[in-house]
Amino acid sequence: MLHIVLFGPPGSGKGTQAERLVRTHHFVSLSVGLLLRQQVAENGPDKALIEQYMHHGRLVPDAISLKLVLQVIQAQPVAQSILYDGFPRNVNQATYLDAVLPTYHKKIDAVIFLDVPEALLLERLRNRAIIEGRIDDQDDTKIRTRMDTYARETLPVINYYQSQHKLHKVDGSQQPDQIAQIIEAILASYGNT
Template identity: 55%
Template sequence: MFNMILVGPPGSGKGTQAERMIHKYRFIPIALGALLRQQMAENGTNKVLIEKYINSGQLVPDHLSFELVTQLVQAQPADASFLFDGFPRTIPQVTFLDHFLKQCGAQINGVIFLDVSNEILLKRLKNRATIEKRPDDQDVCKIKTRMQIYEQETRPILNHYKAQGKLHRIDGTQSVDEVTKAIAAIMDRLIRP
């Protein structure tokens, strides 16, 4: 079992890079945002609650995130390797994930951080709103709320993983292919030291 986290602000390219990592390294994806959007599309039990948080640019409550992640991990073979995308986003989520994986006899092996300035992120999210029509990308106020929450809630997890020697920063403003190459160089080092 080899587990990675892909982290970065909204619009940093996590989804695109996650797809490439999943394909190349055969990870099972744990993409919280996609899981939540799936719950909404399928009229899941928590659809109204999830919509309320996502449409206002807020993070969904931890208990709901923990439930979805736990169910998905437990449904996979014991030796599966996971790529966490969009989770964990807060220190309590980091604590939960570290404890949960330890119970499974596993750990986080590395964290890829896609670093992109707010100015570039805003342009990317506006562009994504036009192309994908995602409601959470339509409103500049919601985007700014998401960025503010990222700074307050998610940035601290970087220090947690940096202290463990697991954090790898990548310039997310490079071309998509350059970012992929940089990730692959790190992944190849971690998998085959």
């Protein structure tokens, strides 16, 4: 059983690598972005508030995100490996996760950080907007707000996990297959998933 955080800025390739890991290692994928988009699509109780934050490229309040995350964690057997796709998004969420996981006999084992230059991220996000039609990728102002929010609120999570000696930095500008090989080597160093 492994609990891995896959971390990186918008457009870093987290989704692509997460899909591979779920397919090859049978992780349960815990993607807050996906959970939030599902809440909107299913007219969940917090739909209007979630849409308001997402529309402006801002992080949804922790109370909403943490509630959704906890529901997924509680639903898993102890032996199930979980891939935290783009979560935690700030230090408050990281400390919450460290506090709550032991209750379920779990802990974060490793954090894989996909590091990508900003110019390449912007190019990828614009392409994703065309291909997938994602609203949060279609406007340069929204993209810039997301990048600024990421730098201000999410980047400090790197230091948080680095201080715990759990951080693995990966050059996310490489081809997806190369990134996947590096991630596989990192996972192999922790044993079986």
